[in-house]
Amino acid sequence: MTLYGRKIPKMASLVVWLIIWEIVGQLDLLMLFPPFSSVLMAMGEVVTARSFNEALWITASSYALGMGLALVVGITMGILMGLFKPIDNMLNMWVNVFLSAPLSALVPIFMILFGLGTPTVVVTVFMFAVWIIVLDTRAGVQNISPSLMEMSHSFGANRFERAKIVLLAALPEILAGIRLGLVRGVKGVVIGQLLVSIIGVGALFALYQQNFLMSHFWALIVLLFTFALTMADLIGRLEKRIEYYAHVRS
Amino acid sequence: MKIATAEFIQNGAQPVTGANKIIEVKNVSKVYGTEVVALKDINLDFEAGQLTSLLGPSGCGKTTLLKIIAGLLPATQGDILVNGKKVTAPGPERAFVFQDFALLPWATVLDNAAFGLKMQGKPKAERDDIANHYVKEVGLDGFQKSYPHQLSGGMRQRVGLARALSVNADVLLMDEPFSAVDEQTRRKFQEDLIRLREVEKKTFIFVTHSIEEAVYVSDRIILLSPRPGRVSEIIDPDIPSDIGPDELRRNEVYLETVENIWHGIKKYVD
Ligand SMILES: Nc1ncnc2c1ncn2[C@@H]1O[C@H](COP(=O)(O)OP(=O)(O)O)[C@@H](O)[C@H]1O
Ligand SMILES: [Mg+2]
Numbered sequence: 001m002t003l004y005g006r007k008i009p010k011m012a013s014l015v016v017w018l019i020i021w022e023i024v025g026q027l028d029l030l031m032l033f034p035p036f037s038s039v040l041m042a043m044g045e046v047v048t049a050r051s052f053n054e055a056l057w058i059t060a061s062s063y064a065l066g067m068g069l070a071l072v073v074g075i076t077m078g079i080l081m082g083l084f085k086p087i088d089n090m091l092n093m094w095v096n097v098f099l100s101a102p103l104s105a106l107v108p109i110f111m112i113l114f115g116l117g118t119p120t121v122v123v124t125v126f127m128f129a130v131w132i133i134v135l136d137t138r139a140g141v142q143n144i145s146p147s148l149m150e151m152s153h154s155f156g157a158n159r160f161e162r163a164k165i166v167l168l169a170a171l172p173e174i175l176a177g178i179r180l181g182l183v184r185g186v187k188g189v190v191i192g193q194l195l196v197s198i199i200g201v202g203a204l205f206a207l208y209q210q211n212f213l214m215s216h217f218w219a220l221i222v223l224l225f226t227f228a229l230t231m232a233d234l235i236g237r238l239e240k241r242i243e244y245y246a247h248v249r250s
Numbered sequence: 251m252k253i254a255t256a257e258f259i260q261n262g263a264q265p266v267t268g269a270n271k272i273i274e275v276k277n278v279s280k281v282y283g284t285e286v287v288a289l290k291d292i293n294l295d296f297e298a299g300q301l302t303s304l305l306g307p308s309g310c311g312k313t314t315l316l317k318i319i320a321g322l323l324p325a326t327q328g329d330i331l332v333n334g335k336k337v338t339a340p341g342p343e344r345a346f347v348f349q350d351f352a353l354l355p356w357a358t359v360l361d362n363a364a365f366g367l368k369m370q371g372k373p374k375a376e377r378d379d380i381a382n383h384y385v386k387e388v389g390l391d392g393f394q395k396s397y398p399h400q401l402s403g404g405m406r407q408r409v410g411l412a413r414a415l416s417v418n419a420d421v422l423l424m425d426e427p428f429s430a431v432d433e434q435t436r437r438k439f440q441e442d443l444i445r446l447r448e449v450e451k452k453t454f455i456f457v458t459h460s461i462e463e464a465v466y467v468s469d470r471i472i473l474l475s476p477r478p479g480r481v482s483e484i485i486d487p488d489i490p491s492d493i494g495p496d497e498l499r500r501n502e503v504y505l506e507t508v509e510n511i512w513h514g515i516k517k518y519v520d
Contacts, residue, residue, distance in 0.1 A: 150322050151352035154340040155366040155417065168356055 034215045039222065042215035046223070051204060058200040062118050063189045066125025070181055074130045075174060078137025079166065088138070099131040103188070107195045117199060121192035128188030129181035136177025140170030172242050179235040186228035272298040272420060272453050273319060278328035280314050280479075287478035288314040292328070294472060294481065298420070301447050301454040303464040303471045305511070307518050311479025312457040313349075313425055319455065320346050320423050332421070342370065345419035349426045351406045353398040359385060360394040362409050366417035377416075384412040387449075389442070404435035415446075421453045428463070440467050441495055461515070465489070465507045466498065473511065476518055483514050 018036050025035025046052050081088040081095075107124055114120040144166060152165050167174075193202025201220060208217040273296040280289040288311040296302050304312045317323040319330050321340040330337040332344065340346075345366065353362045360378060361368075363385050367377035385394055388408040398406055407427055414422055428436045444467055447454060458464050464471045465487050475482040487507045489498065498504055 145350065145352070147348050147350050147352040148354070150317075151346070151348060151365075152369075154320055154322055154344075154346040155413070156340060156342065156369045158369070161369060165354070168354075171356075 031212070032214055034218065038215045039218045042213070043219035043222065046204075046216050046219045051207070055200045055204045058118065059189055059193065062121040062192075062200065063125055063185060066122040066188065067129055067182065067185050069122070069126045070129035070133060070185065071178065073126075074133030074177070074181065075137050077130075078134045078174070078177070079141055079170070081134065082138045082141025082170070083166070092138075095131050095134050098127070099135060103127050104191050104195070107192060110192075111196065116196050120196055121189060121200065121202075124192030124195075125185045125188040128191075129185035132184060133174075133177040133181040136173045136180070137170060140173025140177075141166060143173065144169040172239065175235060175239045175242060179232050179239060182231045182235060183228055186224065186231070190224060270298040271295040272333060273455070274329075274331040275315070275319070276329045276331065278315070278318060278325045278330065280311070280318060280323070281326045289318075289325075290478035290480055292479070292481060296421075296453060296455060297470070298453050299451055300469040301443075301456060301467060303468040304455065304457045304474060305461065305464040305471050305515075306459065306474035306479075306482075307476055307515065308459055310474045310476035310518070312459075312474060314479070315474075316346075316423050316425050316455065316457050320344055322346070342417060343420045345414035345417050345422055347407070347410050347414045347422060347424040347427045349429060351398070351403075351410045351430070353406055353409055355398055357397075358394065359390060359396050359398070359401070359409050359412075362398065363412040363416055365413055370417065381412065381416050384415045385409070387415065387446075388412045402431075402435075404431040404439065407431060407439070415450065419452070421455065423455050425457045426459065427456075429459070436463075437495070443467055461508050461511050465504060465511065466495075471511070473514060483511075485511060 021036045023035075025033055025038070077091065077095075081091055103124070106127065107120070110120045110123045110127075114123055148165065148169060149162070152162050157165065190201065193200040194205060196202055197206045201224065204220060205217065208214070208220065273294075275292050275294040275296075278289055278292040279287070281287050292315060304315060306312055314323065318325045319332075319337070321330075321337045321344070332341065354365065357365070360381055364377040364381035367380060372380075382394060385391065388411050390405060390408050390412065393401065393405065398409065401409070407430070410427070414424075428439045431439065440463060443454075443456075456464075456467065468487060471483075471485040471487065472481055473483040473485065474480065485507065487503070489501060489503050489507070493501060
């Protein structure tokens with residue numbers, strides 16, 4: 001972005017939005033919408049509170065567990081679907097259904113199945129993240145040039161080496177799937193905890209809301225957004241390095 | 251043994267049969283699905299140390315035959331014998347050069363050239379040594395650490411060639427290796443191939459759809475006709491070996507051979 005011929009750093013637009021937030025907040029139009037400065041101050045309180053650290057720990061661990069499962073299951077499923085037509089025929093429809101389904105509606109069912117605790121949140125994270133990883137991995141495997149596999153076969157590559165080539169050749173797409181999955185997983189962990197509402201950040205949100213601590217409420221939202229975007233950005237950077245040579249593959 | 255449905259031999263030179271055959275194609279047919287007959291009753295011998303071209307219009311089954319010989323595709327009927335042994339899978343005595351190069355995009359030139367050796371379990375130092383030798387031999391010295399995407403099409407195919415040479419196979423199977431490179435590079439390649447053949451003393455089976463290319467580089471040309479793929483003629487061009495590439499393109503025997511093949515092939519091209 002340029003203004004009067006000068007280059008403006010990306011952060012500048014963010015600053016503009018924060019100033020607008022501050023002004024609107026100061027006008028005191030909505031009780032739900034405190035100025036950014038008080039959100040910032042509340043953030044200090046939020047992150048130092050013991051409840052926050054507990055919530056953070058629970059949230060992080062359910063997120064990590066759900067994502068871990070989603071990665072293992074998603075990449076495995078995607079590779080199998082990409083390699084074997086019958087498996088693809090059986091699963092493709094369901095993957096697409098779950099990808100576009102409003103998964104939040106399923107959380108109450110998970111609560112019945114897995115109880116009002118961390119397992120439900122883990123399953124929610126998993127369900128939010130896994131399908132896009134499956135689909136992108138599948139696309140990556142299907143895009144591998146057949147001659148690359150013939151080449152490895154003709155030079156005597158064993159099963160393990162061939163699997164390695166499949167994985168490396170599909171890596172750009174797999175990473176794209178992981179990046180999207182990580183962001184969806186954050187949605188999953190927040191929605192899961194909000195609906196369960198007695199653990200993790202969900203419990204904190206409920207607490208702040210019930211006590212009209214709107215600055216704290218917003219501070220928590222800002223923290224979560226920052227986390228999700230940072231994760232996506234990190235994977236995005238990794239992706240660029242891989243794509244550097246992968247997008248020119250013949 | 252029936253070698254071809256119609257045999258046409260240039261300048262009365264008899265094709266050498268029997269003595270040195272390294273590959274035998276016996277009654278090979280290939281049907282894709284239920285109706286696409288890509289090859290029908292192919293019987294051929296390939297002589298050791300010769301460069302034999304499979305020539306024919308697009309879709310006549312050249313790639314199919316080459317892949318069956320490579321063990322990458324099963325024949326619907328018939329057998330391939332390499333040194334008298336039946337082919338069921340790829341083997342270390344055959345190396346393939348791919349039309350689209352088939353290089354690993356994440357590996358350097360040297361690692362790509364060493365791929366076959368790595369699959370054979372050769373230790374790193376040894377395989378790098380051998381691969382390095384062939385990378386130099388194909389004219390890519392200085393590019394060992396480059397990645398495929400940094401190279402031109404012609405250079406990529408040289409990597410493919412170095413990879414095939416590194417495993418020291420007896421037979422090199424080349425599927426239109428020069429079709430994806432530009433005309434100038436292609437000529438250089440053809441000259442290099444002829445030189446390489448003299449240095450390496452290997453058997454080459456070379457697929458092409460260019461008559462000129464086939465006549466220039468081959469000891470023997472097998473002309474395939476399409477739908478279904480059959481052997482229509484076998485030609486042994488008898489071009490003096492001591493003339494240079496520029497002279498060759500004006501050589502009478504060369505021009506006459508090209509002309510004869512074109513007459514044989516014309517009816518299949520519409
Ligand atoms: N995997 C396949 N499935 C069905 N038909 C095929 C397949 N591969 C090749 N064919 C058909 O077989 C015939 C020979 O193909 P190919 O061997 O590639 O010919 P060439 O290399 O001479 O151009 C063509 O008609 C082609 O359409
Ligand atoms: Mg072909």
